[in-house]
Amino acid sequence: MADKLTDEARDTKLGPLMTAGWAHDAERDALTKTFKFADFAEAFAFMTRVAIVADKMDHHPEWFNVYNRVEVTLTTHDANGLSDLDVSLATTMDGFA
Template sequence: MTHRKLEQHEIEKALNQLNTETSQDWTIEDEKLSKSFKFKNFQHAFGFMTMCAIYAEKQGHHPEWFNVYSTVKIQLTTHDVSGISHKDFDLAKQMETFASCV
């Protein structure tokens, strides 16, 4: 797994690809890979967060997130490199999979 900080053009390319594969909702906000997920209710939101938490712990790569009821706002960055790395894009993809199965 690559740990280096991605260059601006690499971030744009990976973001395009992520949005092509998914819902087009990922953006760069505060220099972090960001998306606001909306679920049916709190139970679904928390189910999603539980799956993400188990995966994040396994990977040693954790999201910044903010939850109110059925909304989970995500911001991904890699502290080690002070920027966005492939780890953030991998976690984002995994989150899309989890969101689609709650």
């Protein structure tokens, strides 16, 4: 089970993600971001690359796709909020995008 991020970890790890366009949903203690691509094929390719990594991590995003847009929510349900798994997957997603 992953541990929820401490206040100190949030200060250091979430800042770069916020700068990269992620938002914090305080109600769910989750990270959210909308990725936009040229078309459906690019959006689906992004989701496929992320799915492979997420499955290896055993940490799966909540996401929604319409045409060229992928809306993502990351939170660790077992930790009741954000964990290092969310930070790692968000960073990976930004790299793929």
